[in-house]
Amino acid sequence: MKSIDERKSDYAKLIISFGVNIQKGEPLVVRAPIEGADFVRMLAEEAYKSGASDVHVNWSDDTLTRLKYDNSPLEVFEEYPQWKADAEKYYAEKGAAFISVSAKDPQLLQGVDSKKIAAFNKAAAVANKENMKYTMNDLNSWCVVSIPTSSWAKRIFPDLTEEDAVNKLWEAIFEATRMNMEDPLASWDKHLDSLTKRVDYMNNMKFQSLHYKASNGTDLNVKLPDGHIWMGGGGDNAKGDYFVANIPTEEVFTMPHKDGVDGVVYSSKPLNRSGNTIDNFKLVFKEGEVVEYHAEKGEEFLAELFEMDEGAKRLGEVALVPFSSPIEKAGILFLNTLFDENASCHFAFGKAYPTTMKNGPDMSDDELAEHGVNNSLTHVDFMIGTSDLDITGITESGEKVQIFKAGEWTI
DSSP: OHHHHHHHHHHHHHHIIIOOOTTTTTTTEEEGGGHHHHHHHHHHHHHHTTTOOOEEEEEHHHHHHHHHHHOOOOOHHHHOHHHHHHHHHHHHTTTTTTEEEEOOTTTTTTEEEEEEHHHHHHHHHHHTTTTHHHHHHHHHHHEEEEEOOOHHHHHHHHHHHHHHHHHHHHHHHHHHHHTTTSSSHHHHHHHHHHHHHHHHHHHHHHHHHHHHEOOOOOEEEHHHHOTTEEEEOOOEEETTTTOSBBBOOOOEEEEOOOOOOEEEEEEESSSEEEEEEEEEEEEEEEEEEEEEEEEOOOOHHHHHHSSSOOGGGSEEEEOOOOOOHHHTTTOOOOOOOHHOOOOEEEEEEEEGGGBBBHHHHHHHGHHHHHTOOOOSSOEEEEEEETTOOOOHHHHEOOOOEEEEEETTOOO
């Protein structure tokens, strides 16, 4: 097998060529932890080799973030620097591709005043509301990836030394992203083709609704709006360039009708939200809205999420992932949504992707709402897949078709 450094190089090539599929003359914006500087340099080198005109990096640092939350007053978090939002818009309008390296300490903000966290999340969401369209509508290429950081690795492997924990997390990421295959790029071609076939099946069936049932108490009906589109693997940006928004990716997804979710659903994995963990939670929906919720841990952060706006209490995404996905088989709880959502069927609170509605990217917010599309300042995935989850699709004629049986695709 190749060395870690060789596989890091292959990983960077995959992200640039398959992930954002950078084109000649395009700028690239990378959001990354400063601890990952070496890997970001690999990304920049590959991007320039592919013809990128400029690589701009927005650095973050967990230690500085924690110091700010511990020491700055609440009013600091109630304002978001407009220049940051303007910079994002500047690059988006220049046709930039965006890479987000998701690698925060899952417990970074444990013990922090939840009012500060809520204030920052809302201020940032409001300031960047218009910027969301560039990625949510796939106007620009974008990709979310991850690399190990020492604090994250130690959360997952607390009994190992820092160096061993980081190396083990690298190995887990390589396995999840198919970097351990003999020919990773060929493996990705095959994987994306498999997802496309399932996407085509779901679109051809034109299901009107889905029914979820599991032994943990999940019993949920999800209406799908007329004109909904199933997606998965990758898609085209506004210029027609194919890109893959998540590496890894195992999901086939669409949107639910914002007023058409009824019943109860239980989480199957912890949700990491703003450096805190929400675990073992139950949600009761009526006519699309969460009307009751409970969590064994982190319920206050669930409440903070729902207080973001009206759309935060409704669903914006329905995603199907087999329980036998490579990430689930790894037996690791990553405490990172990028990985955990690709190990499990999941939903997302908040804004729906307009791309999952026919002609959605060309519709106004009011037109989208008329078609049952949820709108919100937030989009937060949470996992509900189990080894005994059954999902039944109901067609326009009322026929019931088993889509998932015992957590697995039946097609």
